Amino acid sequence: MQDRKKTLVIGASPNPVRYSNAAVKELVRFNCPVEALGLRKNSIENIEIKTGFPKLDDVHTITMYVGPKNQSRYYNYILDEIKPKRIIFNPGTENAELLNMAVERGVEVVEDCTLMMLAHGSF
Secondary structure (H helix, E strand, C coil), X not given: CCCCCCEEEECCCCCCCCHHXXXXXXXXXXXXXXXEECCCCXXXXXXEEECCCCCCXXXXXXXXXXXXXXXXXXXXXXXXXXXXXXXXXXXXXXXXXXXXXXXXXXXXXXXXXXXXXXXXXXX
């Protein structure tokens, strides 16, 4: 990973068996600045899991770990406040509605696994 752009993990969980937890840890391991957003305040190692819709600056990538049925509450936050350059829909989070809204705003959309992207150097 050559470019270390700040990444927001939406759906972050302190549960070590969850993929979002592994993603936060891997992003840290790859020296990628990472923010975590979840349902409850907690932490993953030294990364605070924030709740609600916190003000975050310079987020390049959002990686989704929230299913499509629960994503609509984040639409305005993602597109109007965070304004990422890229959204990664991990397996099971694919959402045509948010995908289309993002593409209309010039956001790069990727349907892939963040963990695999990191492992293969394509993040």
